Amino acid sequence: MPIQLRRILLLLFSFVVLFLVARHFLVPESFGELGHYRANAIKEIAAGQPKYVGSEACKECHDDEAGLLATGPHKNMKCETCHGPGYKHVDSNEAADIIKPSGRDFCAKCHAKNPARSESNIKQVDVKEHNIDEDQCFNCHNPHDPWNEMR
């Protein structure tokens, strides 16, 4: 074998080795196990902690409210739809750790008159006219059972 050919082959071989060694260290763990990505990323994303804990957790203490809710027109709603994520409150039981919505604007998010809402789906009021002297909807309606528990 001519010396120049031997040298160039040696050079080529060392480049290939270098490439494969570099690749060995640069390709992260689990890359390519399931596809062209890090399979471990799936586990990492799945490990996140939920913040919305579900109504069953609420019922453990608040069975009165849950019972009232179950009888009224809001029966298909979850506690956390209005009260927000409960993950802090279930541990601390502090009132500060849960949202207690107030103000006309909150109820209006669902119940304000809007032609895009079908009347058969949801009861609506014109918030600019309906009992404008009251600053809170819950002065008249119990949010857990808006019709039967009129105050």
Place this chain on the structure above:
Amino acid sequence: MERNEIKKKSRREFLKAAGMLAGGTLLSAMLKPYKAVASVSNNAPKSDVWYGIGIDIEKCIGCGRCADACKKENNVPVEPFFFRTWVEQYTITNDEKVLVESPNGGIDGFTQQVPDDEIYKTFFVPKLCNHCAKAPCVQVCPVGATFITPDGVVLVDEKYCIGCRYCVQACPYGARFIHPVKKVASKCTLCYHRLTKGMNPACMEVCPTGARIMGNLRDKSGKLAEFLKEHNCQVLKPHMNTGSKAYYNALNMEVR
């Protein structure tokens, strides 16, 4: 003479050791990373679970609780232009103008600016990542930081994303954004951390009317298969061949 011999011996030993080291690394390098090349042809096992989403436009009342819950559950930046899910209010006027509004994604509620007698049709459309089976965002990622899981959820590997924004451009549904702090692509995960614990995604958990459902498309007796059987559903931008798995009931042709 003696010194020469020692030199000779040590060179041979050095070459031997170096050769073995290089050969060993070469062997292990060939064994492991080549799996990545082999799996381009996708030999991932077919899963029994293939998640899809059903959205009933007739049920959506535009309360925006979904968009609000999504932000809270997933620590989405609160600025009003970062959303993993949002609600749009479509208004089609009598003179055939199409108005689309989504003030703060619907979180603060909607108002209808167009007078009633000028409205031909108006409705809400919830939007989110469509978790496409042939996702354009996955195809364009240059580093393999976004992918579709064996159960059909499109996810972003935040540790591996380089923030190049190709995927943000590629998504025809505008479902992706660059996280302003992490500087990586961010999007709906279908609350993968909840799904894997048997819970519903946060947006579906809080929806007061049940306008959103999700389920396993391969379970033909499941609630999503039932929804698709009972309703005449359509996906967004079907001409783009994304293999979208978000099925909308009562979708108007004006919706983009």
